Amino acid sequence: SQQGEEDPQALSIQEGENATMNCSYKTSINNLQWYRQNSGRGLVHLILIRSNEREKHSGRLRVTLDTSKKSSSLLITASRAADTASYFCASNQAGTALIFGKGTTLSVSS
């Protein structure tokens, strides 16, 4: 079964705009991770946020975590055409496998 649900399922924006994707999960977690997947390729790890953290930055990426609402968001600032991909959140309880949501497909047009 899938633990997380991303929202929206699809997002289309222009280059330079910001993209925000949301993720909700069902049970308590140890950490939550975001991944990117280009068409036909493997998943690339973007960022990991632990349950005791509320916000984390990495380059143009900003991730927030609200454990009381069991939700997380991924913000990509100043998007580029190369950001076009599917984005997945994966929640992780201690010692267990990553459980993925269905993903958000982001299209950035130039």
Next chain:
Amino acid sequence: EAGVAQSPRYKIIEKRQSVAFWCNPISGHATLYWYQQILGQGPKLLIQFQNNGVVDDSQLPKDRFSAERLKGVDSTLKIQPAKLEDSAVYLCASRLTADTEAFFGQGTRLTVV
């Protein structure tokens, strides 16, 4: 640091045939996963290994799927016999501990005809 290696990249087989996938995780990573990703969906866990022991195989269709991790390093996933609905990308991932990021291989795209 070398990444997770998987082979083959692509495989086309007829239904009822058997197929095997191979994965070599990042050196030193004790935890290894196999995921199935059907087109348009997120990856679904099939099995989790810790060294050479199975931690979670609750979603592995054991009547046709099997997996092993000999000596706690490389792993193979086998399907026998294959069904049309097994068409998917099979992803292998490894991580150092249960609290770190997972690294994924490029996957094996299986088409069952």
